[in-house]
Amino acid sequence: MVVKGLIWLGTRTENFTDTVAFAERVLGMTPTDLSPGLALFPLADGSAFEVFGPDHPGGGHPARGVVGGFEVDDVASARDELVAEGVEVSELEEGAWWCWAYFRASDGNLYEIAGRRGA
Numbered sequence: 001m002v003v004k005g006l007i008w009l010g011t012r013t014e015n016f017t018d019t020v021a022f023a024e025r026v027l028g029m030t031p032t033d034l035s036p037g038l039a040l041f042p043l044a045d046g047s048a049f050e051v052f053g054p055d056h057p058g059g060g061h062p063a064r065g066v067v068g069g070f071e072v073d074d075v076a077s078a079r080d081e082l083v084a085e086g087v088e089v090s091e092l093e094e095g096a097w098w099c100w101a102y103f104r105a106s107d108g109n110l111y112e113i114a115g116r117r118g119a
Contacts, residue, residue, distance in 0.1 A: 001073075001074075001077070001078040001113075002072060002073045003070045003071070003072055004071040006047060006070060006071075007046070007047045007071040008049075008050065008068070009048075009049050009067070009069070010050040010058070010067050010069070011050075011065065011066045011067075012056075012058060012061055012062065012064050012065065013051065013052070013053070016039075016052070016053035016054070019051050020034070020039045020051050023049065023051065029049065037053030037054075037055055037056030038051070038052060038053070039051040062102070065109075065110070067102065067109075067110050067111060068111055068112065069100065069112035069113070069114045070113055070114070071115065071116075072113050072115050073115065074115060075092065075100065075101065075115030076099070079092060079101045079103075082103050082113070087103050087104065087105075088103060088104040089102070089103045089104075090103070095117075096117075097117055098115065098117060099114065099115050099117055100112050100114040101113055
């Protein structure tokens with residue numbers, strides 16, 4: 001597995017409105033997608049920050065907390081490597097542009113591996 005960078009940070013929060021306002025007002029971010037329970041803030045380096053409300057399905061994002069996403073060359077192979085190491089890993093999920101899987105690291109937190117579709 002080759003980790004190319006940190007590409008995504010997502011959080012699910014009971015304080016959705018306040019968290020979105022904080023990202024806009026304090027951090028100076030502008031959402032490109034703002035819908036009930038979901039705010040997507042693309043960043044200049046190509047990464048993104050996403051805020052989920054508690055009831056938004058969020059593409060498999062866990063029920064609460066923060067998840068960081070690592071971009072990898074081949075997400076299916078990276079998932080296989082994690083499974084071979086005995087790591088708890090979700091099934092692959094697919095969006096319009098990305099495939100991803102969540103995994104639980106030795107610190108007990110969830111992280112994500114992601115790869116561009118068709119790459």
